[in-house]
Amino acid sequence: MKIQILAFLAFLSVSNFSMAMTGPEAKTTKEVMNKALGSFVNLQPFIHDPNKFYDKKHDEYINVQLQNIIDVFKSGSHNAKLNAPGFKPSFETISSYLIATKEAFNSPHKGFAHNRLQALSGLCMSCHTQLDSQNSSRFSVSLKAVRRDSFQSDFEYAEFLFLLRDFTSSARYYERVLAEVKAIDLKKKMATPINFETYKKALQRLVTINIKISYKPEQALAYIDKYASDRLLPPLVRDDFTSWKAQIKDLQKVYTPWNVSNAEELLRFEKKYLNGLDEEGLGSGAEDMKLLAMSGVLTKFLNFRPNSKEAPHALYWLGIAEERLHFNFFYSLGELYLKECVERYPKHPYAKKCFKKYEEIIVSGFSGSAGTDIPSDEQKELSRLKSLISQ
Structure with missing residues (x-):
């Protein structure tokens, strides 16, 4: 991708579910979450003080904290919640991103690593706004x-x-x-x-x-x-x-506070509030508040109804919302939502809409005054995704 997108600490959001779970799985989720968050907390003084970050006497400590977080995300790859449509797009790129950050830290390019760590805060907000404050517990750190x-x-x-x-x-x-x-x-x-x-x-x-x-x-x-x-x-x-x-x-x-709890309600919500969104308004920012409110509804739906047969509808509109809102609010997960729509639901009618929108974003991202120059790896990815919906 033209921008490596992730939502750092997506795994930690699983704590919102673990409070309602019992048995070994809940304990493991909570313990792992606290370990990762603890390491992230330990990095805060270095993220906010470049002098400390560049001081070689702290290298070993920073490396240990980064490795802790990398290990935690690797261990969470089989977690059912993280493989749900709402979380998987942001989770899938976390390991490679963090590994690259650690490698940069141990190279002559420490500044690149520092910039990445600073970016993590903004990146993770795209994920941490998915659940409302009433249905989530603060991290127990x-x-x-x-x-x-x-x-x-x-x-x-x-x-x-x-x-x-x-x-x-x-x-x-x-x-x-x-x-x-x-x-x-x-x-x-x-x-x-x-x-x-x-x-x-x-x-x-x-x-x-x-x-x-909270609306x-x-x-x-x-x-x-x-x-x-x-x-x-x-x-x-x-x-x-x-x-x-x-x-x-x-x-x-x-608008009133919504609770889209099943596929039928999702389709009614889409028909009433989303299908009529003005394309020009989306580009100008005239629909930003509607997109912001809508994205809150749709991410909650995916989190609590991850196996819904109509999840592609939510993924499609989240892709559109995220791609627009990142200009003003957070980092965009739009491309990843659209890819998840195609990869997970290639036979669903909305898979073609998701691919079309994803293709538009990629082409636009690599277009300029000199024309369009899409890197070969992106072209291969487009071909792969297109083949999924053509089967």
Whole structure:
């Protein structure tokens, strides 16, 4: 793929299920989850402090933590939950990604390894927003050693809490980021460099928590009303916030909290809310809030109904949603959802739709002013997928 996509810690999300399980399998899942998360926690000081990361006296310790995580993901390859349609796309690339990160760390290219570790936080969010806060338990890792002062900023700490699915605490720290900027005197703002990219991301996370994870549009609007009107916001950022507000208000008129629990309800949901999505609106961002809300519904459906005969419908729309939302929100798992649709359900009518969309994404990704130049490995993959639906 043109971008190696994964959702780090997808395996850890299995803890959401293990709490409802009993016997040896539940114990094993929970123990393995805590081992991986523990190593990830141990890497935090090095992810956020480049000086520590590049200091050779820490090499052995960092290598051990990386290897622990690699081993955990290898051991989870046969886990039934991880082979479900909702998790498998993000899980399948984890081992190779982490191995490459470890290899880079032990080469002259430590900077590449550091960039990868920093990216893991954003990558895993695509997976950790799949289950709502009411149906999930926070990871049972002790946070005593990972306090606010372990991070350089409120935003970094909020991101870490988000990864642990502690959405209540992460929201509090995201709002601190926004409130701090809002409280600055206007004249000082004009003279003080402000990271509006971080400001936008903080508000994005609050919107995500209240649209995708727990559908509370009124709370999302309250955040936007409070923090989206700063006079010094760059015009494009302000325009995004204005668009989000309008879209959420439109959502409130037609959407209610959904519980798509079976194939029949999924097809009704698709017919009512998805089939009429405007193609031009998808490209412009005019449907982002609808896609965000919809993706929350569909990932929950796949997680709790992984063997549904109509799962390809959910995978298709998740592919579309993820491909669009990664521009503003997280890293895209769109290609992987579409591939999973074709590979797992080649005889389903939607497999052809999934392949067509996947092909469009690949061709577009390798097209430019000089024409289209698709690498041979991507061409072979397209041919392989096409052969599956042609049999």
